[in-house]
Amino acid sequence: xxxxxxxxxxxxxxxxxxxxxxxxxxxxxxxxxxxxxxxxxxxxxxxxxxxxxxxxxxxxxxxxxxxxxxxxxxxxxxxxxxxxxxxxxxxxxxxxxxxxxxxxxxxxxxxxxxxxxxxxxxxxxxxxxxxxxxxxxxxxxxxxxxxxxxxxxxxxxxxxxxxxxxxxxxxxxxxxxxxxxxxxxxxxxxxxxxxxxxxxxxxxxxxxxxxxxxxxxxxxxxxxxxxxxxxxxxxxxxxxxxxxxxxxxxxxxxxxxxxxxxxxxxxxxxxxxxxxxxxxxxxxxxxxxxxxxxxxxxxxxxxxxxxxxxxxxxxxxxxxxxxxxxxxxxxxxxxxxxxxxxxxxxxxxxxxxxx
Amino acid sequence: xxxxxxxxxxxxxxxxxxxxxxxxxxxxxxxxxxxxxxxxxxxxxxxxxxxxxxxxxxxxxxxxxxxxxxxxxxxxxxxxxxxxxxxxxxxxxxxxxxxxxxxxxxxxxxxxxxxxxxxxxxxxxxxxxxxxxxxxxxxxxxxxxxxxxxxxxxxxxxxxxxxxxxxxxxxxxxxxxxxxxxxxxxxxxxxxxxxxxxxxxxxxxxxxxxxxxxxxxxxxxxxxxxxxxxxxxxxxxxxxxxxxxxxxxxxxxxxxxxxxxxxxxxxxxxxxxxxxxxxxxxxxxxxxxxxxxxxxxxxxxxxxxxxxxxxxxxxxxxxxxxxxxxxxxxxxxxxxxxxxxxx
Numbered sequence: 001x002x003x004x005x006x007x008x009x010x011x012x013x014x015x016x017x018x019x020x021x022x023x024x025x026x027x028x029x030x031x032x033x034x035x036x037x038x039x040x041x042x043x044x045x046x047x048x049x050x051x052x053x054x055x056x057x058x059x060x061x062x063x064x065x066x067x068x069x070x071x072x073x074x075x076x077x078x079x080x081x082x083x084x085x086x087x088x089x090x091x092x093x094x095x096x097x098x099x100x101x102x103x104x105x106x107x108x109x110x111x112x113x114x115x116x117x118x119x120x121x122x123x124x125x126x127x128x129x130x131x132x133x134x135x136x137x138x139x140x141x142x143x144x145x146x147x148x149x150x151x152x153x154x155x156x157x158x159x160x161x162x163x164x165x166x167x168x169x170x171x172x173x174x175x176x177x178x179x180x181x182x183x184x185x186x187x188x189x190x191x192x193x194x195x196x197x198x199x200x201x202x203x204x205x206x207x208x209x210x211x212x213x214x215x216x217x218x219x220x221x222x223x224x225x226x227x228x229x230x231x232x233x234x235x236x237x238x239x240x241x242x243x244x245x246x247x248x249x250x251x252x253x254x255x256x257x258x259x260x261x262x263x264x265x266x267x268x269x270x271x272x273x274x275x276x277x278x279x280x281x282x283x284x285x286x287x288x289x290x291x292x293x294x295x296x297x298x299x300x301x302x303x304x305x306x307x308x309x310x311x312x313x314x315x316x317x318x319x320x321x322x323x324x325x326x327x328x329x330x331x332x333x334x335x336x337x338x339x340x341x342x343x344x345x346x347x348x349x350x351x352x353x354x355x
Numbered sequence: 356x357x358x359x360x361x362x363x364x365x366x367x368x369x370x371x372x373x374x375x376x377x378x379x380x381x382x383x384x385x386x387x388x389x390x391x392x393x394x395x396x397x398x399x400x401x402x403x404x405x406x407x408x409x410x411x412x413x414x415x416x417x418x419x420x421x422x423x424x425x426x427x428x429x430x431x432x433x434x435x436x437x438x439x440x441x442x443x444x445x446x447x448x449x450x451x452x453x454x455x456x457x458x459x460x461x462x463x464x465x466x467x468x469x470x471x472x473x474x475x476x477x478x479x480x481x482x483x484x485x486x487x488x489x490x491x492x493x494x495x496x497x498x499x500x501x502x503x504x505x506x507x508x509x510x511x512x513x514x515x516x517x518x519x520x521x522x523x524x525x526x527x528x529x530x531x532x533x534x535x536x537x538x539x540x541x542x543x544x545x546x547x548x549x550x551x552x553x554x555x556x557x558x559x560x561x562x563x564x565x566x567x568x569x570x571x572x573x574x575x576x577x578x579x580x581x582x583x584x585x586x587x588x589x590x591x592x593x594x595x596x597x598x599x600x601x602x603x604x605x606x607x608x609x610x611x612x613x614x615x616x617x618x619x620x621x622x623x624x625x626x627x628x629x630x631x632x633x634x635x636x637x638x639x640x641x642x643x644x645x646x647x648x649x650x651x652x653x654x655x656x657x658x659x660x661x662x663x664x665x666x667x668x669x670x671x672x673x674x675x676x677x678x679x680x681x682x683x684x685x686x687x688x689x690x691x692x693x694x695x696x697x698x
Contacts, residue, residue, distance in 0.1 A: 116406050
């Protein structure tokens with residue numbers, strides 16, 4: 001049996017990080033190789049050419065980053081937290097979470113508390129645009145790179161954030177609507193159930209929906225009430241919509257939770273023929289697409305947004321990337337339309353926080 | 356010897372009786388001291404002047420709302436519309452202010468002073484409507500303020516229509532986000548409200564009437580107190596406090612938008628009750644509210660300074676609040692027999 005050399009130990013510890021045992025076994029070796037492969041897959045999924053990705057690597061010293069998103073009650077946000085923590089482990093970053101609790105006031109208090117402490121970098125998805133400006137400015141003044149995720153923290157030009165990583169909500173609304181209206185045959189009544197009207201994502205998705213609707217003159221929008229992301233409101237709205245309109249062909253929802261809630265109402269009223277589509281592509285919706293309960297959903301890539309924020313933070317702190325010089329002010333985190341053909345593969349990507 | 360032995364037990368029982376009587380006030384203070392000690396020992400960033408100012412800043416808006424709510428709860432009434440009124444009033448002051456071009460709101464800009472006067476007048480009207488419903492029509496305050504909550508939410512929705520407003524009158528912007536001698540202006544405003552309310556409740560006839568109405572409404576009526584006026588007045592005071600908090604709140608947060616202040620309702624009620632003011636009226640006061648505010652402020656702030664699972668924080672917060680409320684109820688139960696004995 002070959003004896004281990006001290007160099008082997010050092011290499012394994014370096015690859016596997018602090019969690020590697022002092023006396024590495026074969027399982028440790030596999031774990032280390034697996035972590036390296038996972039990191040490669042993450043970078044590849046992020047669209048990095050290996051030749052160009054030389055600068056993006058785990059930090060040589062442990063970093064501490066503070067993260068906050070709208071509220072961990074939302075599955076999209078909870079998944080984002082898991083993704084940030086997974087990427088953090090790969091890149092030697094301890095991710096500390098400040099929950100926004102789906103409340104502008106609570107998130108503001110959390111970010112005030114965040115600003116009172118020292119961090120290597122910070123990433124925030126704001127619940128209410130403009131409500132976090134003051135503590136974010138304080139952190140930036142201290143020299144902490146602040147990365148905005150998904151939603152602008154303030155109107156453009158007010159805060160010098162490091163970069164803004166977000167999906168294109170107009171595009172998400174339009175691509176999935178195109179699939180929906182095409183499947184509906186291009187004629188008949190259609191419904192759009194909106195999220196909260198003040199939410200920039202809902203506004204973008206509605207805009208994308210209407211852009212596509214304009215090219216289908218024989219489709220008639222019969223209802224576009226907001227349900228404020230609230231599934232109980234969705235049920236109430238759809239009870240009425242189905243009573244008022246007997247010939248609805250298709251429906252677009254600003255997120256999947258609302259789409260699935262409406263699906264139950266439709267099924268209960270014997271209207272399983274209405275084809276529906278949503279946004280987010282969280283696992284329950286992807287499964288619904290696989291089962292044919294939903295036509296399609298478009299991915300709002302929670303894992304990319306949160307994972308890339310970790311990468312951008314490490315690149316700033318360990319790689320010395322400067323705002324406005326080495327990193328653009330906006331990075332598009334795009335997501336595909338999920339149909340029955342692509343659903344299974346997509347679920348695998350989500351399982352490993354790759355999209 | 357025998358006389359000493361005879362005199363001891365009553366003295367001990369008097370001291371014990373005093374302690375039991377004060378348990379409602381003492382328990383929240385003990386909870387507060389215990390929390391400060393715990394967070395100080397577990398986090399190096401908690402016990403600093405900067406963080407103390409942070410806590411005061413975070414509770415300042417809740418404090419202004421809680422002042423009004425203390426008056427209401429002392430009369431054994433409740434106001435569920437405080438957060439919605441704060442939200443509506445904050446949006447109203449933005450409605451009367453010129454907004455940036457990119458804000459797509461049909462508003463009515465007027466001079467800053469006039470905007471504040473108009474908004475306060477609207478706030479007074481809201482309070483008066485609630486008071487009319489409760490004292491003249493006879494709708495229970497729980498239901499009336501629930502309706503007013505819906506109305507205020509409707510006003511907010513109508514005025515902003517899903518948009519966000521960013522500009523406010525200069526005076527409001529200063530009081531909401533500026534500093535006075537290095538102290539956040541909202542803290543100073545909250546202090547002014549707390550001190551004024553304490554003086555009114557402690558040293559004025561109106562203050563004594565508030566306690567009388569809450570303690571025993573029938574007795575107050577037989578004593579010649581205009582109970583309906585007192586209840587109406589505290590509801591107007593509640594609305595005005597919420598309105599001021601709403602105006603400063605939009606400047607503090609930097610924007611006015613729908614459902615922005617929803618969490619203030621439970622926070623303000625919790626602050627009043629956790630501090631030791633009785634939900635059944637007649638007992639408590641601003642001192643209790645201050646302790647309640649600090650308990651909530653320290654709890655919320657401290658949990659962000661220790662390494663703890665985010666999902667666990669909400670549960671811990673709930674459990675500590677429950678413990679404080681249980682102490683509150685037991686304190687009342689222990690005091691009741693003593694009060695009966697004295698009577």
